[in-house]
Amino acid sequence: MVASKDLQIEWRTLETLSSMVLFSLIVLVVFNFAFDLTTVRQIGVARLVPGVLWVTFSFSAIVGFARSFQIERHRDSLSALILAPVDRSVLFTGKALANFATVAALELLILPLSAVFFDYDLLAVLGPLVAVVLLHTLGLCELGTLFAAVAARVGRGEALLATLLFPVASPLFISAVKCTSGVLEGKPLSSVSNWMLVTAGFDVLYFLVAMLTFEYILED
Amino acid sequence: MGDAPILEARNLMKRFGAIAALDGLDFDLAAGESLAVFGPNGAGKTTLTRILTGSLRMTSGSLKIAGRDPRAHGIETQRIIGLISHQTFLYDDLTARQNLIFFARLYGLDDPPGKAVELLDSVRLLDRADDPARTFSRGMQQRLSLARCLIHDPRIVFLDEPFTGLDPYAAALLRATLERLRHEGRTLFLVTHNLAEGLELSDRWMILAAGKIRAQGESSGVDRTAFERSYFQHVGGPPAGGAHA
Numbered sequence: 001m002v003a004s005k006d007l008q009i010e011w012r013t014l015e016t017l018s019s020m021v022l023f024s025l026i027v028l029v030v031f032n033f034a035f036d037l038t039t040v041r042q043i044g045v046a047r048l049v050p051g052v053l054w055v056t057f058s059f060s061a062i063v064g065f066a067r068s069f070q071i072e073r074h075r076d077s078l079s080a081l082i083l084a085p086v087d088r089s090v091l092f093t094g095k096a097l098a099n100f101a102t103v104a105a106l107e108l109l110i111l112p113l114s115a116v117f118f119d120y121d122l123l124a125v126l127g128p129l130v131a132v133v134l135l136h137t138l139g140l141c142e143l144g145t146l147f148a149a150v151a152a153r154v155g156r157g158e159a160l161l162a163t164l165l166f167p168v169a170s171p172l173f174i175s176a177v178k179c180t181s182g183v184l185e186g187k188p189l190s191s192v193s194n195w196m197l198v199t200a201g202f203d204v205l206y207f208l209v210a211m212l213t214f215e216y217i218l219e220d
Numbered sequence: 221m222g223d224a225p226i227l228e229a230r231n232l233m234k235r236f237g238a239i240a241a242l243d244g245l246d247f248d249l250a251a252g253e254s255l256a257v258f259g260p261n262g263a264g265k266t267t268l269t270r271i272l273t274g275s276l277r278m279t280s281g282s283l284k285i286a287g288r289d290p291r292a293h294g295i296e297t298q299r300i301i302g303l304i305s306h307q308t309f310l311y312d313d314l315t316a317r318q319n320l321i322f323f324a325r326l327y328g329l330d331d332p333p334g335k336a337v338e339l340l341d342s343v344r345l346l347d348r349a350d351d352p353a354r355t356f357s358r359g360m361q362q363r364l365s366l367a368r369c370l371i372h373d374p375r376i377v378f379l380d381e382p383f384t385g386l387d388p389y390a391a392a393l394l395r396a397t398l399e400r401l402r403h404e405g406r407t408l409f410l411v412t413h414n415l416a417e418g419l420e421l422s423d424r425w426m427i428l429a430a431g432k433i434r435a436q437g438e439s440s441g442v443d444r445t446a447f448e449r450s451y452f453q454h455v456g457g458p459p460a461g462g463a464h465a
Contacts, residue, residue: 001322001325001326002326005311005314005322008314008318009311009313009314012313012314012352013313071311071313074312075307075308075309075310075311075312076305076307076308076309077309077310077311079275079303079305079307079309080303080309080323080368081326082274082275083273083274083275083298083301083302083303084298084323084326084327085294085295085296085298085299085327085328086295086326087295218275219275219276219277
């Protein structure tokens with residue numbers, strides 16, 4: 001129900017998604033100008049595009065994570081959520097799910113655009129690429145939601161969120177780039193299965209840590 | 221009023237570093253009783269309310285709500301308490317109806333849409349049910365917040381300066397609602413700066429200053445002028461030029 005409420009608000013305003021899409025477009029355009037098609041072909045799509053994609057996704061996601069708790073701070077709705085007779089882990093799961101849906105929607109918009117900008121055949125790698133993106137996005141959203149809650153309680157916003165998130169999420173980003181690169185080279189998903197398994201393990205670990213700590217983050 | 225206290229606080233302490241925001245509070249609240257808490261800014265009233273409603277941990281002491289330790293029985297305790305604050309806890313981009321349906325679902329109520337309609341009608345906002353909360357005036361938002369607070373039929377209602385920023389109509393409606401809640405036998409814990417209003421809406425009063433209970437007593441038959449003088453004596457005197465509650 002928390003996820004449903006957040007998505008209902010987002011559907012009504014499109015405030016978060018529009019900011020994320022705009023930011024992503026700017027990043028893609030900048031990289032598109034930085035690397036023309038000749039340079040892309042020389043370097044190789046599989047070497048260049050993964051980094052561009054995950055820089056785009058991660059920085060855009062920060063906007064979404066921060067906003068997910070800003071809506072609770074405006075009228076102190078977070079206090080009402082804390083007051084409710086639900087386990088705090090339910091609140092975390094709802095927030096993380098809403099963030100995942102929003103970031104996934106962004107990625108579904110950006111992937112086709114990146115294929116146009118960097119001239120690669122998205123349809124040929126769609127299935128494996130979506131699997132890689134969603135698995136890594138799940139971990140990113142779990143961590144992002146957790147640290148967004150910390151930043152919201154401390155009152156420091158996006159600057160603190162980025163400072164907390166990126167170091168802890170670095171294994172995730174490394175795996176994301178490796179897996180995306182392998183998929184864009186046309187390799188089967190099994191060729192990056194080790195990285196995928198490690199990421200799945202991190203996703204579970206992040207979830208468990210969040211379940212154990214979210215209550216203490218929300219309380220003063 | 222029942223015999224067993226619905227709220228028991230013993231030696232409640234809350235420290236923020238070296239500062240004792242609450243310094244050994246002992247008080248009970250009987251079921252069905254209404255307690256008004258007065259005190260100057262920084263007295264610890266909001267800190268106390270936050271501890272009693274579970275959003276802040278006490279440093280030491282014991283607290284029982286309906287016979288249970290909230291730290292061990294948090295979810296059961298949260299089911300029977302409600303909070304109205306000067307903040308509304310609403311979502312501006314949801315309609316009044318959507319706000320109440322969300323909170324009804326959060327509290328696990330049957331028929332959330334039906335409950336939302338019932339409460340919107342009780343606070344005279346049914347005609348604005350499908351308007352976003354951000355289009356509401358301050359008074360209307362507080363009425364919606366009242367509906368949100370009462371949606372799960374709480375036994376204890378905490379009110380932290382609920383009259384802040386209300387126009388006379390909204391204040392009168394809130395006052396009437398609080399009287400109705402008292403008549404229904406609910407327990408009220410009212411934090412307010414308005415001495416006269418607090419005395420009118422309470423069975424007992426308590427003056428908090430610098431984290432300590434300075435005085436408490438029965439509200440019935442209290443002379444307002446004498447009480448105001450007594451209040452200033454307990455909190456350290458009126459400001460220069462006199463003061464009025």
